Amino acid sequence: MDSMEINKGMAAILVAGIMFFLTGLIGMHLVTETRLEKPAIAIQGAPEAVAATGAAKPEALPPIGPMLAKADVAAGESTVKKLCSSCHTVAEGGKAGVGPNLYAVVGGAHGHMEGFNYSAGMKAKAGPWTFDALNAWLHKPALYIPGTRMAFAGINNDQQRADVIAYLRSLSHTPVPLPAN
Numbered sequence: 001m002d003s004m005e006i007n008k009g010m011a012a013i014l015v016a017g018i019m020f021f022l023t024g025l026i027g028m029h030l031v032t033e034t035r036l037e038k039p040a041i042a043i044q045g046a047p048e049a050v051a052a053t054g055a056a057k058p059e060a061l062p063p064i065g066p067m068l069a070k071a072d073v074a075a076g077e078s079t080v081k082k083l084c085s086s087c088h089t090v091a092e093g094g095k096a097g098v099g100p101n102l103y104a105v106v107g108g109a110h111g112h113m114e115g116f117n118y119s120a121g122m123k124a125k126a127g128p129w130t131f132d133a134l135n136a137w138l139h140k141p142a143l144y145i146p147g148t149r150m151a152f153a154g155i156n157n158d159q160q161r162a163d164v165i166a167y168l169r170s171l172s173h174t175p176v177p178l179p180a181n
């Protein structure tokens with residue numbers, strides 16, 4: 001084999017390489033992946049793909065007003081003792097645990113406890129904790145604030161959630177007025 005043929009061989013390999021690279025590049029531009037808003041095929045019983053697009057919408061919950069009107073504060077207190085007190089204190093001036101103290105959280109800012117290390121998502125939430133906001137939050141914390149540090153699945157039962165919110169409302173010298181319904 002003379003050097004001319006070796007050169008031809010090398011050139012062929014080089015051209016093949018370039019073609020390979022170029023077709024890949026062109027293909028990448030021709031075929032763009034689009035994410036579907038909803039799965040194309042609904043699988044029975046499969047959990048919804050939450051926050052895959054970062055735009056998960058909270059479910060429509062029944063209005064909280066009428067449920068607060070008939071809420072049982074004592075039942076709310078016992079639920080909080082059972083489900084929340086492992087992470088939260090409720091007394092005025094109480095210390096933070098895994099979660100922040102909850103005194104006067106209703107009507108307070110998102111991330112209302114001075115000095116607590118809240119998640120970025122919590123810090124980014126504007127506005128006060130309204131009854132509606134708490135309703136959505138306690139229904140599914142991870143849906144209300146994706147990336148929340150509160151490792152709690154949520155309370156499914158609407159009235160139980162309202163009882164808890166009514167109890168949280170009572171943790172204040174000046175409880176926020178109940179919504180007129």
Ligand code: HEC
Pocket residue numbers: 079080083084085086087088098099100102105109110111112113117118119121122138145147148149150151152155164
């Ligand atoms: C496993 C621990 C844990 C449990 C259980 C838990 N929480 Fe939390 N909670 C947290 C943490 C941590 C945060 C801060 C979340 C963040 O920064 O994203 C938080 C935040 C909150 C906030 C917002 C506080 C603020 O200052 O803005 C409220 C309200 C709240 N929790 C209520 C409850 C209630 C009511 C329950 C029980 C039904 C509960 N939590 C159960 C850990 C917990």
